[in-house]
Amino acid sequence: MFEKVKVDEKEYKRVPKDExxxxxxxxxxxxxxxxxxxxxxxxxxxxxxxxGVESHGVQRLKRYVDGIKAGGVKVNPNIRVxxxxxxxxxxxxxxxxGQVAAYRAxxxxxEKAKKNGIGVVGVRNSNxxxxxxxxxxKIAKEGLVGISMTTSRxxxxxxxxxxxxxxxxxxxxxxxxxGQEEPFLLDMATSVVPSGKIEVYRRKNKPVPGEWAISTExxxxxxxxxxxxxxxxxxxPLGGLGELSGGxxxxxxxxxxxxxxxxxxxxxxxxxxxxTSDKHSDVGHFFMAIDPGAFGDADEFKRNMRxxxxxxxxxxxxxxxxxxxxxxxxxHLTAETxxxxxxxxxxxxxxxxxxxxxELGVTPLS
Amino acid sequence: MFEKVKVDEKEYKRVPKDExxxxxxxxxxxxxxxxxxxxxxxxxxxxxxxxGVESHGVQRLKRYVDGIKAGGVKVNPNIRVxxxxxxxxxxxxxxxxGQVAAYRAxxxxxEKAKKNGIGVVGVRNSNxxxxxxxxxxKIAKEGLVGISMTTSRxxxxxxxxxxxxxxxxxxxxxxxxxGQEEPFLLDMATSVVPSGKIEVYRRKNKPVPGEWAISTExxxxxxxxxxxxxxxxxxxPLGGLGELSGGxxxxxxxxxxxxxxxxxxxxxxxxxxxxTSDKHSDVGHFFMAIDPGAFGDADEFKRNMRxxxxxxxxxxxxxxxxxxxxxxxxxHLTAETxxxxxxxxxxxxxxxxxxxxxELGVTPLS
Numbered sequence: 001m002f003e004k005v006k007v008d009e010k011e012y013k014r015v016p017k018d019e020x021x022x023x024x025x026x027x028x029x030x031x032x033x034x035x036x037x038x039x040x041x042x043x044x045x046x047x048x049x050x051x052g053v054e055s056h057g058v059q060r061l062k063r064y065v066d067g068i069k070a071g072g073v074k075v076n077p078n079i080r081v082x083x084x085x086x087x088x089x090x091x092x093x094x095x096x097x098g099q100v101a102a103y104r105a106x107x108x109x110x111e112k113a114k115k116n117g118i119g120v121v122g123v124r125n126s127n128x129x130x131x132x133x134x135x136x137x138k139i140a141k142e143g144l145v146g147i148s149m150t151t152s153r154x155x156x157x158x159x160x161x162x163x164x165x166x167x168x169x170x171x172x173x174x175x176x177x178x179g180q181e182e183p184f185l186l187d188m189a190t191s192v193v194p195s196g197k198i199e200v201y202r203r204k205n206k207p208v209p210g211e212w213a214i215s216t217e218x219x220x221x222x223x224x225x226x227x228x229x230x231x232x233x234x235x236x237p238l239g240g241l242g243e244l245s246g247g248x249x250x251x252x253x254x255x256x257x258x259x260x261x262x263x264x265x266x267x268x269x270x271x272x273x274x275x276t277s278d279k280h281s282d283v284g285h286f287f288m289a290i291d292p293g294a295f296g297d298a299d300e301f302k303r304n305m306r307x308x309x310x311x312x313x314x315x316x317x318x319x320x321x322x323x324x325x326x327x328x329x330x331x332h333l334t335a336e337t338x339x340x341x342x343x344x345x346x347x348x349x350x351x352x353x354x355x356x357x358x359e360l361g362v363t364p365l366s
Numbered sequence: 367m368f369e370k371v372k373v374d375e376k377e378y379k380r381v382p383k384d385e386x387x388x389x390x391x392x393x394x395x396x397x398x399x400x401x402x403x404x405x406x407x408x409x410x411x412x413x414x415x416x417x418g419v420e421s422h423g424v425q426r427l428k429r430y431v432d433g434i435k436a437g438g439v440k441v442n443p444n445i446r447v448x449x450x451x452x453x454x455x456x457x458x459x460x461x462x463x464g465q466v467a468a469y470r471a472x473x474x475x476x477e478k479a480k481k482n483g484i485g486v487v488g489v490r491n492s493n494x495x496x497x498x499x500x501x502x503x504k505i506a507k508e509g510l511v512g513i514s515m516t517t518s519r520x521x522x523x524x525x526x527x528x529x530x531x532x533x534x535x536x537x538x539x540x541x542x543x544x545g546q547e548e549p550f551l552l553d554m555a556t557s558v559v560p561s562g563k564i565e566v567y568r569r570k571n572k573p574v575p576g577e578w579a580i581s582t583e584x585x586x587x588x589x590x591x592x593x594x595x596x597x598x599x600x601x602x603p604l605g606g607l608g609e610l611s612g613g614x615x616x617x618x619x620x621x622x623x624x625x626x627x628x629x630x631x632x633x634x635x636x637x638x639x640x641x642t643s644d645k646h647s648d649v650g651h652f653f654m655a656i657d658p659g660a661f662g663d664a665d666e667f668k669r670n671m672r673x674x675x676x677x678x679x680x681x682x683x684x685x686x687x688x689x690x691x692x693x694x695x696x697x698h699l700t701a702e703t704x705x706x707x708x709x710x711x712x713x714x715x716x717x718x719x720x721x722x723x724x725e726l727g728v729t730p731l732s
Binding site: 085088090120122157159160171173186189190193209210216240242245246249256258260263269304312316318321325326 | 451526537556575585604611612631
């Protein structure tokens with residue numbers, strides 16, 4: 001029984017996965033989202049909570065609901081393929097729920113990769129698409145290597161800057177591994193931490209432990225999560241402040257994501273990327289699926305993934321660490337635990353979801 | 367007159383670019399490398415020095431020469447396309463000089479992208495290919511978005527480990543920008559610093575300033591460059607030791623590179639990647655070229671790259687920084703300076719090159 005994040009059972013209520021999925025789905029359906037689309041969004045949000053990425057789970061439900069109510073997110077969008085070849089496509093999301101446009105793009109990338117070895121599909125005019133890893137995971141479950149990236153709202157001060165400017169722009173990569181159902185799964189913000197991690201400290205009213213953010217007024221490192229999340233703070237890129245520990249690399253990776261999922265796809269970038277609950281945000285996504293069988297033998301690929309992972313885990317261990325992890329492992333173990341014990345939902349979020357449910361005539365979480 | 371790295375003129379000798387290129391090329395030709403291939407390697411090494419990446423420049427010449435002499439690198443390899451489609455290919459490098467196999471793969475990726483929007487070309491059985499940015503730069507100069515990655519020798523202790531295990535596995539991305547000849551160019555090791563940066567401190571006999579490496583015996587942070595570069599030290603991934611500042615992300619990016627350029631391409635990975643001067647190293651590379659015109663309008667892409675870059679540079683500046691840089695800019699300015707003033711070659715390296723030249727009957731650097 002392992003969980004990625006320690007859960008204080010007093011502060012959380014455990015909900016069975018299927019029940020959480022039902023309520024989230026029904027809430028979207030009540031907002032006139034087609035059932036199939038509601039299932040995609042629910043699957044995406046619940047998967048985040050299941051795997052211990054609380055910041056991208058159902059605690060975001062209210063923002064999505066507000067986005068739909070405010071008209072910034074269309075429930076019956078005209079998602080269409082704007083450009084297409086046997087190996088690539090560009091999709092216009094028409095201000096859909098990000099997950100819905102992204103899912104369609106991801107499916108198309110998978111289809112193309114299965115037929116022609118490679119599929120690159122971009123999306124413009126989209127919204128927040130949840131965890132980047134969701135799509136990389138799904139692609140990997142099809143036996144392909146999956147890449148997923150997205151632009152995101154400006155929260156990070158790039159190297160030399162002193163304002164929220166670039167996004168936390170995540171990069172995710174999934175790949176199938178022999179002998180295990182769950183894929184290798186890297187899913188990382190290109191900032192030193194994702195904003196969700198700071199939200200957790202804000203909720204606990206505790207200073208953040210690392211050098212994660214600066215004041216946008218003095219440029220000094222700050223630790224107060226309220227200040228960091230206010231206009232007075234900005235998160236640092238992976239590598240931290242300045243170039244000494246490679247902050248310019250995290251900055252560069254954020255720009256890489258902005259180029260591939262924003263500029264290349266005709267979507268916007270960095271500080272132009274909007275929120276999810278106000279006006280249209282023009283988020284851009286990038287998906288890539290690669291059939292390992294195109295370059296070599298698909299089974300050998302999986303075998304070598306297995307070998308590589310086992311080697312990484314069995315390296316000479318640092319005494320300060322309990323064990324060596326491989327990406328995706330903590331999420332998989334957390335999901336296993338939560339499928340049995342239920343998904344812990346922060347009590348305030350639980351109440352919030354039930355308030356939304358009641359308002360929309362949906363049977364609340366039991 | 368800007369140079370990325372401050373040059374102590376007493377320790378260096380400035381050599382005109384063309385003269386440096388001539389000697390390096392002639393040395394390879396004297397080693398029976400075909401003239402065309404010798405030009406590729408010389409261009410690659412000289413470009414590194416020109417742009418201020420001394421660690422990957424002609425100071426590596428001796429290693430390449432030793433590799434050829436030891437038989438680990440073939441001067442007349444049978445480089446062949448093993449698998450191919452209109453958008454992808456796998457090349458077997460047959461233990462060629464890394465640059466030679468990589469250049470061929472890069473050209474093929476460009477050709478495919480120009481015809482079919484996308485080109486992904488991998489290489490197995492290769493060797494050290496110089497700076498990753500060289501290939502991304504060349505692709506970008508063709509008006510395409512270019513990505514270049516390579517596996518590399520184990521020098522980095524991944525999160526939780528206490529030995530040299532994964533490579534410094536670089537990621538490079540180049541993209542054309544309106545109004546400037548030189549592309550946007552990100553070229554980064556996925557470790558906190560590349561090993562070359564530590565070599566510079568070793569030469570100066572100075573401790574490294576950052577938390578860049580650990581002892582493989584105690585796991586503690588160490589600063590002695592000799593120790594770091596010996597079997598007793600290991601570089602840390604981008605993000606540093608443990609997970610507090612995202613060390614697991616740098617580790618994840620190193621694995622991402624190992625998957626795409628190693629496992630996927632039928633090459634080896636992490637600790638199996640060999641050196642360049644001993645036995646065959648089976649390095650793997652990954653190249654991708656994307657035509658921005660496939661997804662949208664190529665001119666608009668360049669215009670928006672221009673806009674994005676100008677915005678990044680004009681963000682509210684942190685008082686501790688002189689200016690805000692964009693990736694590639696320092697290298698371009700350094701190259702401009704050095705084209706006029708000459709490329710600074712460390713005196714020991716200068717002597718080493720001339721010793722090799724004399725031994726091979728090549729006219730030494732004047």
